[in-house]
Amino acid sequence: MLGLQLAGVDVSFPGLAAPALAIDSLSVTAGSRVALTGASGSGKSTLISILTGLERAGQGRVLWGGVDICALSEGGRDRWRGANIGLVLQDFHLFPGLSALENVLLPARLSGAMTRDVGARAEHLLLRVGLARPTQMIETMSRGEMQRVAIARALLRKPGVVIADEPTASLDSDAGDAVGDLLLELSTESGCTLIVATHELALSRRMDRRIRLAAGRIVEDGVIEERAA
Amino acid sequence: MIGFILADLRRLWAGSLVVVLLVALATALGVAVTLQERALRLGSARAADKFDLVIGAPGSETQLVLSSIFLQPSPLPLMEGTVLPRLLADPRVASAAPVGFGDSFGGYAVVGTSTGLVGELEQLAEGRVFAALGEAVAGAAVDLPIGYAVKPTHGFAELGGHAHTELAYRIVGRLKPTDTAWDRAILVPMQAVWALHGMAAAEHQDADGHDDHPHDETAPGAEVDHPHIDADAVLDEDWSKATPGLPAILVKPKSIADAYKLRQDYRSNMTLAVFPGEVLTNLYATLGDAKRVLVGVTTGAQVLVAAAILLVTILHVGQRRRQIGALRAFGAPRTAVLVIVWSELFALTAAGVLIGFALGFGAAKLIAGYLSGESGVAMPVMFTAGDGFLVSAILAFAACLAMLPAVLAYRQSPAAALRA
Numbered sequence A: 001m002l003g004l005q006l007a008g009v010d011v012s013f014p015g016l017a018a019p020a021l022a023i024d025s026l027s028v029t030a031g032s033r034v035a036l037t038g039a040s041g042s043g044k045s046t047l048i049s050i051l052t053g054l055e056r057a058g059q060g061r062v063l064w065g066g067v068d069i070c071a072l073s074e075g076g077r078d079r080w081r082g083a084n085i086g087l088v089l090q091d092f093h094l095f096p097g098l099s100a101l102e103n104v105l106l107p108a109r110l111s112g113a114m115t116r117d118v119g120a121r122a123e124h125l126l127l128r129v130g131l132a133r134p135t136q137m138i139e140t141m142s143r144g145e146m147q148r149v150a151i152a153r154a155l156l157r158k159p160g161v162v163i164a165d166e167p168t169a170s171l172d173s174d175a176g177d178a179v180g181d182l183l184l185e186l187s188t189e190s191g192c193t194l195i196v197a198t199h200e201l202a203l204s205r206r207m208d209r210r211i212r213l214a215a216g217r218i219v220e221d222g223v224i225e226e227r228a229a
Numbered sequence B: 001m002i003g004f005i006l007a008d009l010r011r012l013w014a015g016s017l018v019v020v021l022l023v024a025l026a027t028a029l030g031v032a033v034t035l036q037e038r039a040l041r042l043g044s045a046r047a048a049d050k051f052d053l054v055i056g057a058p059g060s061e062t063q064l065v066l067s068s069i070f071l072q073p074s075p076l077p078l079m080e081g082t083v084l085p086r087l088l089a090d091p092r093v094a095s096a097a098p099v100g101f102g103d104s105f106g107g108y109a110v111v112g113t114s115t116g117l118v119g120e121l122e123q124l125a126e127g128r129v130f131a132a133l134g135e136a137v138a139g140a141a142v143d144l145p146i147g148y149a150v151k152p153t154h155g156f157a158e159l160g161g162h163a164h165t166e167l168a169y170r171i172v173g174r175l176k177p178t179d180t181a182w183d184r185a186i187l188v189p190m191q192a193v194w195a196l197h198g199m200a201a202a203e204h205q206d207a208d209g210h211d212d213h214p215h216d217e218t219a220p221g222a223e224v225d226h227p228h229i230d231a232d233a234v235l236d237e238d239w240s241k242a243t244p245g246l247p248a249i250l251v252k253p254k255s256i257a258d259a260y261k262l263r264q265d266y267r268s269n270m271t272l273a274v275f276p277g278e279v280l281t282n283l284y285a286t287l288g289d290a291k292r293v294l295v296g297v298t299t300g301a302q303v304l305v306a307a308a309i310l311l312v313t314i315l316h317v318g319q320r321r322r323q324i325g326a327l328r329a330f331g332a333p334r335t336a337v338l339v340i341v342w343s344e345l346f347a348l349t350a351a352g353v354l355i356g357f358a359l360g361f362g363a364a365k366l367i368a369g370y371l372s373g374e375s376g377v378a379m380p381v382m383f384t385a386g387d388g389f390l391v392s393a394i395l396a397f398a399a400c401l402a403m404l405p406a407v408l409a410y411r412q413s414p415a416a417a418l419r420a
Helices: A044-052 A074-084 A100-110 A116-128 A143-155 A173-190 B002-011 B013-049 B061-068 B083-089 B115-121 B190-196 B201-206 B256-265 B276-319 B321-329 B334-375 B385-411 B414-419
Strands: A004-011 A021-028 A033-037 A059-064 A085-089 A161-165 A193-197 A209-214 A217-223 B053-056 B093-105 B108-113 B124-127 B135-138 B169-175 B185-189 B248-253 B272-274
Touching: A004 A044, A021 A044, A021 A217, A033 A044, A044 A161, A044 A193, A074 A085, A074 B334, A085 A143, A085 B321, A100 A116, A100 A143, A100 B002, A100 B321, A116 A143, A143 A161, A143 A173, A161 A173, A173 A193, B002 B013, B002 B334, B013 B276, B013 B334, B013 B385, B053 B061, B053 B256, B061 B093, B061 B248, B061 B272, B061 B276, B083 B093, B083 B248, B093 B115, B093 B190, B108 B190, B115 B185, B169 B185, B185 B190, B248 B256, B256 B272, B272 B276, B276 B321, B276 B334, B276 B385, B321 B334, B321 B414, B334 B385
Parallel strands: A033 A193, A033 A209, A085 A161, A161 A193, B108 B185, B135 B169
Antiparallel strands: A004 A021, A004 A059, A209 A217, B053 B248, B053 B272, B093 B108, B093 B248, B124 B169, B135 B185
């Protein structure tokens, strides 16, 4: 479980006058569930790139549980991300030609974090997300099933944070609901912080807190009182 | 990691197959050219090895060697027959044997010579040496049984030669394989060749003008009125009696020093003496330029293939940006990405290179087999230590080439790749 302290972050892209992201300060309590909303181009994706360390903020500090990931080298950020962040993306980014189980295990294998426990946990997670056949090839699965494999993969190494970028946007509503349920349930079960970028109201309403971005700035930040049952 | 690489290659099997085939064919081309050239050179050098010194009439050295060692059918000028007894009497000569060409039978050259050369070439595999005018010894690769009657044709049948009806040789023996062109020859007594061509010793005395260039004869009637030749006449190998003109004499000197002295003594306006090895070396020097052109062409082809593969892989890495970005996003280290891209490409090129070497070897074997069948000269297709170096060099080059797309992938920003 990791908390976030973000200070003085400023991201600009060459050729653009306005910064893509300008956040003076933002803190997220460890274990909380945060929805990130905003129109396309509002800076959601940039913020997620910064939070996951995929991109380095030009200015400012991004502290996850006391570690400033802006100070890490590129390889160091890869390692840190692999160990601490579970990532779920809109397009799944699963690898065809591999089974569901192999897909779940691939990042751990590539970063040399493979143990027997990790293997057992992968099978358990696949069952938990409702997939009974771990050896099924990924390309034979439905989109809803693929996103569930992606969730199992995100949780494999017991990350402190799960970050999902539009996890339901490419799914039909039933599959999307199931994925939303799983994200909330599993992050609660494993006690990790959950940050979900989404513009689906139904999903964002189920979170503890909603942050709305516009033109790279936080324009709304509030605790949600009313929760969907 | 290996599972991922294999899955990746399986997914891209068609493209992978094309890359492997391209590399294999380009490699095979180079390997076949190198091996074939080497086989030709080694084979002809070994074939010439059996013959130390060749003496003929003044003319083309190359032609003398091609005709006497490789039995190429083409007319040679004749030298005085008296050269042979003079050589035989020379203390520096271990053995000397006349050779007379011009006739053939079913694609095999019928070569007139002495019993001495038969023993000199190789031992007999079966039968015995010819002892009468109408007897013959077949080379190892001559597909005719002992006892078969050979009716020689003047020249080669396919070149419009005419049959000699006066005499049929009976095959009485067969040589062991020598791996030279002589394996495809039928050896007959020199005296019979003279007789067939109207150059019998007796006639020689009074028919000088007629006999100067018997092999160049074009008038079909010229040989019609030959007297009957007695096939059972016992051979008389006393060459000191008047000897008709000879196209070539194969000489075995007693020592290397003798060989050089003999060559010097017999280079005059009457005769020409050559070391076949030396003539071949000169020939290779000429062919060397041709080889360089061939090697240049194959190298060009290989460079084109390398460039094509490089282009394909760079485009391929571009197309895989998202996949590579995702690998990084999910925590795969950059080095893992580097290793994946590099090993996929290197595995394909290495497989192509190895298959190419096998293909090239096979092709060279096939060509050499065909050429050997045609000429009788064994063509040893083989790799040398230098080829091992070549393989390593090619593989090292492939490894460097594969680094380029791998580094491109390594340097890619995962966030940018995912956005793409």
